[in-house]
Amino acid sequence: MFKRVGLIVGAVLLSTLLLGYVFRLPLLQWAIAPELKKAGVTLNCLDFSITSELNIHADKVCVNYQNQQLQLTDITANTKRVDIKNAVLMVNPLPKSDNANQLAKNLDLALPLNRPLISIKQLVVKSDELNKPLKISILEPELNKFSVTGDINASATLAANKISGQFMINDTFLKQLLNTENTSIADVNFNTQQAFSFDGIDLELNGDISSQFAHTSEQCQFNVLTTGKLVTHFNLNSQVLMLNTDLLNNNITLTSSCTELIPPSEYAGFVSNQVPLDWQLKLPQSIRLEGSDLNVPAINLVSEGDKQFNILITDTALNIKSPLENLQTNLSARISTPDINNFSVNAQLVGTAIKGDYAVALESLPEFVPATANGLSLSGYFDLSEFIDSKPVGLINAKLTLNSVDAFDISAVQYQGDLTAKMDKQLNAEVTLTQQLKSAENKEFKATDISNTLTANANLGVGELFAELTAKTSIKAVNSPDIKLNNIKVESTGLQSRALKATHHVFVNDVELVVNHHVSSQAHPFEVIIPEQSVLPLNTFINQFEPLAQLTKGEFNGYISGDVNLQNASFNMDVSHASALYNNYLANDLNSAFSGEYNSGKLNVKPTTFSLNEFRAGAIVKAIEGQWQVNNNTALINDVKGSVFGGEFSLDTYTVGKPNQVANVKFENIDASKLVTLDDKSGIVLTGRLAGSLPVHFDSGKIEIIDGSLFSQGTGNLKITNNAAFDSVMQQQQELQPVLGLLTNLDIQKLNSSVALKNDGWLKLEVNLQGYNKAEQQQVNFNYNHEENVFTLLRALRLSDEITQKVEQQYSQKGN
Known part of the structure; x- marks a missing residue:
């Protein structure tokens, strides 16, 4: 009875085991898969068997966790070891978390005191971010201590609350890691050995770096050598990345042939002589990246040698996703070379706004400038906003002083210029230039005490540009071998569009003129209006040619019109009741209204009558009348009649200067x-x-x-x-x-x-x-x-x- 019962029970158990082995895969999917899914793990495939040595052998295991796919093949496991022959990890972008505020926690691993040791003969990591798959081997010689060899050499120790170890990376790994077509990566030599630790929240790296980068463009070679220690800290919860970089030495070297990349021009030689070839880049103690917000306390780029460049960037903050919109930084640059006494600029940039000042000092101008000058000093300030995507709003100022300057056969002494340009949000622009000059001269003239103020106003909005111009000019004296002019004052107004229309109110030696002209690419018409005024101010001009001649009374007026480009003009003049002295000769009450034209260097005045009431030269001549004219620069006087000694006289013709x-x-x-x-x-x-x-x-x-x-x-x-x-x-x-x-x-x-x-x-x-x-x-x-x-x-x-x-x-x- 018991024997039969025992046979029946044994048969049932055996049948159960046989059925369980035959249906092992469905049973695992039904029993284990739901539990793994609770942990976010999806088991896609599993096939195992029991070997004759009672080891568990799995041909394939497929696991998916947070869009990361892991496939293991040829797995043998027992109570002492788990050997995996091949593994493939497909790294994909992480899915967006439904709970963005979920924080990481410190590691609290329940590590068993005894478990099988794990080894992976070959793990292949694939990703779209990699240039080619990464291949490594993982060996656990002791419990919770791992050794990684292959494309990465590393060691790691697993504890309940920390993962620590060290790894080495070289340029071969970088070339494999980086997915780029930039061929210059072949010129990188990179080695680093980093110790790391991770407690579930904070990741820390600490180690040495040796990096050399060489880039060649045409004939120019650019070399960067970085050596020293780098400390990195990353917090998963705050997403803050901290880099301690002050222990890095960064040397930048350019070959002398790099200056040949400057485009050929008259100033290429000067620029190439100012460029240093050896530089040092000094990085701050800490660089902070929080999310996409980057903060850099200071970056200092310094040249070596007699060409002193010092470029300092401080308090830099930007969003790496939109750097131009959120950039904040301070820039300070100092330059001193054998040719440049001093160049400095200070700027503060906040988003699309920048403000600062600058200064330049030169003993003399470079050779390529078509002028010579001594004691050049340029300084100014600027305050601009919205200068990146639209027209800038704000102002720019420049002040230039020169002890002396020679240009275009003109020599000038003590020049001062002040330029200010500003524009508001409605795109109303104003440019003001104020200039002062002690003296200017060439072979033909010398001008002293010159001052000028020019203002231009315009709206730069949509449509044709119209600029309103105003100017004031004063010159104390203009001297030449032929004539001397004093107290020159000019007040000008104009409108600049497709052409320039301007009006000038001129006073020269108290003689008043109004000049209108219109400048275009085709023509330059002008008109000169001489208001009716006393002839007495003309004595200043006349005395320069005839010191004994002097006007005593009278009025004159006139009108001149023509074209500067065509070199022609027509005119009308009127002289009335004019009297003059010449030595002891006296002419009273001269009247003449005349007209003429100037064309191609030839002056012509139409035959014009004149009258002179009285002329005294010992004998008294009265009631003089006659005609005068100018024919191709030759003046003629004819048909002159008058009264003298109680009778009449007449003159047939006289050619002046013949x-x-x-x-x-x-x-x-x-x-x-x-x-x-x-x-x-x-x-x-x-x-x-x-x-x-x-x-x-x-x-x-x-x-x-x-x-x-x-x-x-x-x-x-x-x-x-x-x-x-x-x-x-x-x-x-x-x-x-x-x-x-x-x-x-x-x-x-x-x-x-x-x-x-x-x-x-x-x-x-x-x-x-x-x-x-x-x-x-x-x-x-x-x-x-x-x-x-x-x-x-x-x-x-x-x-x-x-x-x-x-x-x-x-x-x-x-x-x-």
């Missing part, structure tokens, strides 16, 4: 008493009318009268009484008394005389006098030769003329 010419002057109906009896005390009185013709010869600056004639018109009379010279001759030469006595009261029937005037002023008259003496009832035919220096005579006559009082009066009014 070296060889003859001007014919004719006299008619001249009152002989006014011509001869110039001195009331002379005792000689001549009455009657005279006429004459005087050919005035101009020969290379010499003036002569050749073959002139003077003759009577009708009858006249000659009386001589109480003339000391005549009486003396009568007493000394009594034999002449009968003849000379006939001249004391002579009725003139005819008078003829030749006239000759030499260049030195000597006048020669050959006079033939025919008349009748009533008292003696005798006909008289008298021939007389007379020579006298007319210039001396006229000077003597002017001394007694009322012109003397006028000259004294006018000169006393002017303070001359």
